[in-house]
Amino acid sequence: DAKTTQPNSMESNEEEPVHLPCNHSTISGTDYIHWYRQLPSQGPEYVIHGLTSNVNNRMASLAIAEDRKSSTLILHRATLRDAAVYYCILRVGNRDDKIIFGKGTRLHILP
Amino acid sequence: EAEVAQSPRYKITEKSQAVAFWCDPISGHATLYWYRQILGQGPELLVQFQDESVVDDSQLPKDRFSAERLKGVDSTLKIQPAELGDSAMYLCASSLGRAGPSYNEQFFGPGTRLTVL
Numbered sequence: 348d349a350k351t352t353q354p355n356s357m358e359s360n361e362e363e364p365v366h367l368p369c370n371h372s373t374i375s376g377t378d379y380i381h382w383y384r385q386l387p388s389q390g391p392e393y394v395i396h397g398l399t400s401n402v403n404n405r406m407a408s409l410a411i412a413e414d415r416k417s418s419t420l421i422l423h424r425a426t427l428r429d430a431a432v433y434y435c436i437l438r439v440g441n442r443d444d445k446i447i448f449g450k451g452t453r454l455h456i457l458p
Numbered sequence: 459e460a461e462v463a464q465s466p467r468y469k470i471t472e473k474s475q476a477v478a479f480w481c482d483p484i485s486g487h488a489t490l491y492w493y494r495q496i497l498g499q500g501p502e503l504l505v506q507f508q509d510e511s512v513v514d515d516s517q518l519p520k521d522r523f524s525a526e527r528l529k530g531v532d533s534t535l536k537i538q539p540a541e542l543g544d545s546a547m548y549l550c551a552s553s554l555g556r557a558g559p560s561y562n563e564q565f566f567g568p569g570t571r572l573t574v575l
Contacts, residue, residue, distance in 0.1 A: 390462075390549050390566030391501065434500060438562075445491060445514060446564060448500025 351435045356453040359425050367420040367452055369435030374415050378437040382409065382420050383446070386431045391448075394420065394433070430456045460484045462567035464550050470573045476538035479570045481550030483532070488555030490527055491564065492535050495547040504548075507533065508555060540574045547571050 352370040359365040371380065382394040395402055395409045397418070402409040408421040422429055434451040438444075463482040471477050483490050488509055493501035504523065506514040509530040518525065522541070527533040537544055548571075551564040 388568075390551070390569050391564075392566065393563045396563075432500075445503035445506055446501075448502070450498075450500055 351437060351449055353433075353435050353449065353452045355450065356455065358455045358457060360457050361427060362424055365422040365425045365429070365454065367422075367433050367435075367454065368417065369419070370417045371435070371437055372416045374437060375439075377439050379439070380409065380411060380415075380418050381436045381438050381446075382407070383434045383436060383448075384431040385434070385451070386428075391434065391446075396438075425454075425456050427456050427458060430454055460565075462550055462552055462565050464548075464567035464570055466570055467568060468571050468573075470575065471540050472575050473542055474539040476536065477540050477572060478537075479535045479548050479550075479572075481533045481535070481567060483550070483552030484565055486554070487552035487565075488530075489553045489562075490533050491551040491553075492525055492533070493549040493551065495549055495569070497546070501547075501549050504535070537572075540572075542574050545572055545574045 379396050379398050381396040383391040384394050385391040395404055395407050397409045397411050401411060410419045432451040432453050434448050436446055462484055465480050469477055490507045492504045494504050495501040504518045505512060505525045507527045510527050523537055525535045547569045549566055549569045551566045553562045553564045
Protein backbone atom coordinates (compact mmCIF):
# COMPACT_ATOMS: atom_id res chain seq x y z
CA ASP A 348 0.00 0.00 0.00
CA ALA A 349 1.17 3.50 -0.78
CA LYS A 350 2.30 5.39 2.32
CA THR A 351 1.74 8.93 3.53
CA THR A 352 4.03 11.25 5.46
CA GLN A 353 2.70 13.87 7.87
CA PRO A 354 4.30 16.11 10.49
CA ASN A 355 3.97 14.71 14.00
CA SER A 356 2.39 17.84 15.41
CA MET A 357 1.31 21.37 14.53
CA GLU A 358 0.04 24.39 16.39
CA SER A 359 -2.35 27.06 15.32
CA ASN A 360 -4.15 29.97 16.87
CA GLU A 361 -7.88 29.88 17.36
CA GLU A 362 -9.95 31.46 14.58
CA GLU A 363 -7.06 31.31 12.10
CA PRO A 364 -6.78 29.01 9.07
CA VAL A 365 -4.82 25.79 9.43
CA HIS A 366 -3.01 23.99 6.62
CA LEU A 367 -2.19 20.36 7.35
CA PRO A 368 0.24 18.87 4.81
CA CYS A 369 0.53 15.30 3.59
CA ASN A 370 3.05 13.76 1.23
CA HIS A 371 2.18 10.67 -0.79
CA SER A 372 4.83 10.42 -3.49
CA THR A 373 4.05 6.77 -4.35
CA ILE A 374 0.32 7.32 -4.89
CA SER A 375 -1.22 5.28 -7.69
CA GLY A 376 -3.90 6.31 -10.15
CA THR A 377 -6.63 4.42 -8.29
CA ASP A 378 -5.83 5.86 -4.85
CA TYR A 379 -8.24 8.35 -3.30
CA ILE A 380 -6.86 10.74 -0.67
CA HIS A 381 -8.90 10.58 2.53
CA TRP A 382 -8.67 12.51 5.76
CA TYR A 383 -10.02 11.31 9.06
CA ARG A 384 -9.62 12.97 12.44
CA GLN A 385 -9.77 11.66 15.97
CA LEU A 386 -10.91 13.94 18.74
CA PRO A 387 -9.72 13.14 22.28
CA SER A 388 -11.33 9.99 23.71
CA GLN A 389 -13.37 9.37 20.56
CA GLY A 390 -13.20 7.13 17.52
CA PRO A 391 -11.94 8.55 14.22
CA GLU A 392 -14.38 10.43 12.01
CA TYR A 393 -14.38 11.08 8.29
CA VAL A 394 -13.43 14.58 7.22
CA ILE A 395 -13.07 14.70 3.45
CA HIS A 396 -11.74 12.85 0.45
CA GLY A 397 -10.70 13.56 -3.14
CA LEU A 398 -9.09 12.08 -6.22
CA THR A 399 -7.70 14.84 -8.40
CA SER A 400 -9.69 18.03 -7.98
CA ASN A 401 -9.85 20.23 -4.92
CA VAL A 402 -12.81 19.47 -2.69
CA ASN A 403 -14.85 21.48 -0.19
CA ASN A 404 -17.36 20.43 2.42
CA ARG A 405 -18.78 21.87 5.61
CA MET A 406 -15.83 20.68 7.68
CA ALA A 407 -12.81 21.48 5.53
CA SER A 408 -11.22 21.87 2.12
CA LEU A 409 -8.80 19.51 0.43
CA ALA A 410 -6.20 20.89 -1.94
CA ILE A 411 -4.51 18.28 -4.13
CA ALA A 412 -1.28 18.98 -6.00
CA GLU A 413 -1.40 18.65 -9.75
CA ASP A 414 0.95 15.64 -9.70
CA ARG A 415 -1.06 14.20 -6.75
CA LYS A 416 2.10 13.57 -4.77
CA SER A 417 0.99 15.82 -1.96
CA SER A 418 -2.17 17.32 -0.53
CA THR A 419 -3.23 19.82 2.12
CA LEU A 420 -6.19 19.73 4.44
CA ILE A 421 -7.43 23.24 5.14
CA LEU A 422 -9.47 24.21 8.17
CA HIS A 423 -10.63 27.70 7.33
CA ARG A 424 -11.19 28.97 10.84
CA ALA A 425 -9.91 26.70 13.56
CA THR A 426 -11.74 26.40 16.85
CA LEU A 427 -10.69 24.70 20.07
CA ARG A 428 -12.93 21.79 19.07
CA ASP A 429 -10.69 21.13 16.08
CA ALA A 430 -7.85 19.99 18.34
CA ALA A 431 -7.39 16.37 17.27
CA VAL A 432 -5.13 13.91 15.48
CA TYR A 433 -5.58 14.21 11.72
CA TYR A 434 -4.87 11.19 9.54
CA CYS A 435 -4.08 11.39 5.83
CA ILE A 436 -4.90 8.05 4.21
CA LEU A 437 -4.79 6.57 0.73
CA ARG A 438 -7.62 4.22 -0.21
CA VAL A 439 -8.26 2.40 -3.46
CA GLY A 440 -11.52 3.54 -4.97
CA ASN A 441 -14.50 1.17 -5.06
CA ARG A 442 -12.98 -1.11 -2.46
CA ASP A 443 -14.56 -1.74 0.91
CA ASP A 444 -11.51 -2.63 2.93
CA LYS A 445 -9.54 -1.63 5.97
CA ILE A 446 -8.15 1.81 6.57
CA ILE A 447 -4.38 1.80 7.11
CA PHE A 448 -3.72 4.56 9.59
CA GLY A 449 -0.33 6.14 10.20
CA LYS A 450 0.48 8.19 13.28
CA GLY A 451 -1.17 11.32 11.90
CA THR A 452 -0.63 14.94 12.87
CA ARG A 453 -1.62 16.09 16.33
CA LEU A 454 -3.10 19.56 15.94
CA HIS A 455 -2.98 21.89 18.94
CA ILE A 456 -5.19 24.97 18.92
CA LEU A 457 -4.05 27.89 21.03
CA PRO A 458 -6.77 30.13 22.50
CA GLU B 459 -28.01 10.72 13.45
CA ALA B 460 -27.26 6.97 13.42
CA GLU B 461 -24.17 5.92 15.38
CA VAL B 462 -22.09 2.85 16.02
CA ALA B 463 -22.65 1.66 19.57
CA GLN B 464 -20.02 -0.07 21.69
CA SER B 465 -20.03 -1.44 25.20
CA PRO B 466 -18.57 -1.32 27.69
CA ARG B 467 -16.78 2.01 27.32
CA TYR B 468 -14.15 1.04 29.87
CA LYS B 469 -12.99 -2.36 31.09
CA ILE B 470 -10.38 -3.20 33.70
CA THR B 471 -9.37 -6.81 34.07
CA GLU B 472 -6.55 -8.90 35.42
CA LYS B 473 -4.26 -10.86 33.14
CA SER B 474 -5.42 -14.37 32.30
CA GLN B 475 -9.08 -13.33 32.62
CA ALA B 476 -11.54 -13.35 29.73
CA VAL B 477 -13.04 -10.13 28.35
CA ALA B 478 -15.67 -9.45 25.72
CA PHE B 479 -16.60 -6.32 23.80
CA TRP B 480 -19.84 -5.69 21.94
CA CYS B 481 -20.54 -3.59 18.86
CA ASP B 482 -23.81 -2.62 17.17
CA PRO B 483 -23.15 -1.07 13.74
CA ILE B 484 -25.29 1.46 11.94
CA SER B 485 -28.44 -0.21 10.65
CA GLY B 486 -28.04 -1.51 7.11
CA HIS B 487 -24.24 -1.48 7.14
CA ALA B 488 -22.95 -4.73 5.70
CA THR B 489 -19.31 -4.32 6.65
CA LEU B 490 -18.06 -4.30 10.23
CA TYR B 491 -14.50 -3.77 11.42
CA TRP B 492 -12.69 -4.22 14.72
CA TYR B 493 -9.56 -2.10 15.17
CA ARG B 494 -7.09 -1.94 18.05
CA GLN B 495 -5.40 1.34 18.93
CA ILE B 496 -2.35 1.43 21.18
CA LEU B 497 -1.71 4.75 22.88
CA GLY B 498 0.08 7.18 20.57
CA GLN B 499 -0.50 5.15 17.42
CA GLY B 500 -3.17 4.95 14.74
CA PRO B 501 -5.78 2.19 14.81
CA GLU B 502 -4.88 -1.19 13.28
CA LEU B 503 -7.38 -3.65 11.84
CA LEU B 504 -7.98 -6.86 13.76
CA VAL B 505 -10.87 -8.32 11.79
CA GLN B 506 -13.31 -7.36 9.03
CA PHE B 507 -16.74 -8.89 8.43
CA GLN B 508 -18.89 -8.72 5.33
CA ASP B 509 -22.33 -9.61 6.69
CA GLU B 510 -21.61 -12.67 8.86
CA SER B 511 -18.46 -13.77 7.04
CA VAL B 512 -14.90 -12.93 7.96
CA VAL B 513 -13.08 -11.34 5.02
CA ASP B 514 -9.84 -10.34 6.76
CA ASP B 515 -8.51 -11.61 10.07
CA SER B 516 -4.86 -11.74 9.14
CA GLN B 517 -3.83 -9.51 12.07
CA LEU B 518 -6.06 -11.18 14.67
CA PRO B 519 -4.04 -13.14 17.29
CA LYS B 520 -6.12 -16.24 16.93
CA ASP B 521 -4.63 -18.07 19.87
CA ARG B 522 -6.40 -15.70 22.23
CA PHE B 523 -8.74 -13.47 20.21
CA SER B 524 -12.02 -14.45 18.61
CA ALA B 525 -14.72 -12.47 16.86
CA GLU B 526 -18.17 -13.31 15.63
CA ARG B 527 -21.06 -11.65 13.85
CA LEU B 528 -23.56 -14.49 13.88
CA LYS B 529 -26.59 -12.82 12.28
CA GLY B 530 -24.65 -10.28 10.28
CA VAL B 531 -25.69 -7.43 12.55
CA ASP B 532 -24.00 -6.92 15.92
CA SER B 533 -20.62 -8.37 16.78
CA THR B 534 -18.61 -9.57 19.76
CA LEU B 535 -14.83 -9.53 20.16
CA LYS B 536 -13.40 -11.77 22.87
CA ILE B 537 -9.97 -12.07 24.43
CA GLN B 538 -9.11 -15.15 26.47
CA PRO B 539 -6.80 -15.03 28.31
CA ALA B 540 -6.01 -11.33 28.45
CA GLU B 541 -2.34 -10.30 28.60
CA LEU B 542 -0.74 -7.07 29.78
CA GLY B 543 0.05 -6.11 26.18
CA ASP B 544 -3.63 -6.18 25.26
CA SER B 545 -4.20 -2.88 27.05
CA ALA B 546 -5.49 -0.60 24.30
CA MET B 547 -8.56 1.05 22.80
CA TYR B 548 -10.74 -1.35 20.82
CA LEU B 549 -12.69 0.43 18.10
CA CYS B 550 -15.58 -0.86 16.05
CA ALA B 551 -16.48 0.68 12.70
CA SER B 552 -19.04 -0.01 10.02
CA SER B 553 -19.62 0.93 6.40
CA LEU B 554 -22.37 0.41 3.85
CA GLY B 555 -20.27 -2.16 2.03
CA ARG B 556 -21.16 -3.62 -1.32
CA ALA B 557 -24.04 -1.27 -1.96
CA GLY B 558 -22.24 1.82 -0.76
CA PRO B 559 -20.60 4.73 -2.55
CA SER B 560 -17.18 4.36 -4.06
CA TYR B 561 -15.34 5.86 -1.12
CA ASN B 562 -16.98 3.63 1.51
CA GLU B 563 -16.78 5.96 4.46
CA GLN B 564 -16.27 4.17 7.75
CA PHE B 565 -18.19 5.24 10.84
CA PHE B 566 -16.45 4.57 14.15
CA GLY B 567 -17.88 3.94 17.57
CA PRO B 568 -16.52 5.56 20.75
CA GLY B 569 -14.36 2.53 21.54
CA THR B 570 -13.75 0.35 24.57
CA ARG B 571 -10.67 1.22 26.60
CA LEU B 572 -9.20 -1.98 28.04
CA THR B 573 -6.73 -1.99 30.89
CA VAL B 574 -5.11 -5.28 31.83
CA LEU B 575 -3.49 -5.38 35.28
